[in-house]
Amino acid sequence: MKTVLITGSSRGIGAAIARKLNPNYKIVINYNKSKEVALKLLNDLRKTNPNVIAIKADVGDEEEVNSMFDLTEKNFGSVDILINNAGLSSFDLVQDMEYAKWKRIMATNLDSVFLTSKRAIPKMISKKNGIIVNMSSVWGEYGASMEACYSASKGAINSFTKSLAKELAPSGIRVNAIAPGIVDTDMMRNDFSVNELEDLKCEVGLNRFARADEIASLISFLISDEASYITGEIININGSFY
Template sequence: MKKTVLITGSSRGIGRATAKKFALEGYNVIINYHKSKDKALSLLEELLSSGANAIAVQADVSDRKQVEAMFEEGYKKFGNIDVLVNNAGIADMTLFTDITQEQWKRIFDVNVNGMFNCCQCVLPKMISEKAGRIINISSIWGLVGASCEAHYSATKGAIISFTKALAKELGPSNILVNAVAPGAVDTDMIAGVSEEIREIIKDETPLEIICKPEQIANVVYFLATDEAYLITGQIINASAGFVIC
């Protein structure tokens, strides 16, 4: 029986590359999107035309009722969800003293509460079956913090602590929980960065690259494989050495 993965925020960037990777490896794929309907449907068409089984489901992960409806649709279509990838997230650069309460609340609603909602919806069945993988997308800024991104860094740090705590709680149920902390990745989040800044990033990175979404997707997929069975509660620093700690 084919395994199924649900990837939040999978219409673009790392999420999109991760959906393609899991589809290539034979998984049923549940594509989640919030506003990027056209990109989600184009990904769906691409996966279906390649012979994969996939569906696209609209849901704002910060809205519990929408998340519950998404999981209900996923279970109805595929019967099970074996891997949850909490990838949906938003970023923002604002001087701390200028961050509004609305900005602070929204970034936590999506980046942290969205993960909470999805985990609570997937876990009853995973626990009953004593099997499952949860992979959360954090950031190197969750490890070391970033100037003018205190709110973003705080959410990514919360993801790290949540991952470690949940891994301890779910280990007896044979459920592995890990996080991936990417560095600079060539996605929409850095699309507006000048070529000069990109070269500075490369110079400060030991491997002298800006990571590709596909490279992060490979790390995420590895954590879902049998080869990674002994790995739980870990934060995989996938930054090409940009941050070493």
């Protein structure tokens, strides 16, 4: 049974991924501040799968990332599949945004992808096998007004994904990213009013937002043997939003 580490997986898309992959994998739930919901998810998954643990770690911090991997390896051995899902969003005009906030978002969204990948890669190379999936966004390609920081972090993830895929392909390691459009999550509902959400929905070709489990289904396919020839791709899933 392969081990999957999912960053930022206490709620939203990350939790949906964990539920989708359970009980066919050993699962590591990562959280930073949402301990209560992370433990609830842990208990739910353990009803059908004893091979689930939850680890608190700020994935933008190198020491905490290393500690998370140490604990994962102690329990399950090396990480076979890394899903970089952790992320923060923010709505700010560039001229109004504090640099400290910029750095915090970049650390969570982008630095985390570098730090977790760097830690996972050596053992993947030794096995000549491994999978990394990074969570990008439609804004990583098109950009969004008042979301310059978020868009920049996701655009960088796209470039990092393509470069890393080329770097690791000779070692049998696949690296891809998915770029969702608008997904119905707590973060979305907290960031927009009901009226704003309805207006946004009208801009989507399918006239609805993605469900978190639909994103999880794409992840499930990408880490499966059926996707064994897919690497270096940024896969859009946006319901014809763009």
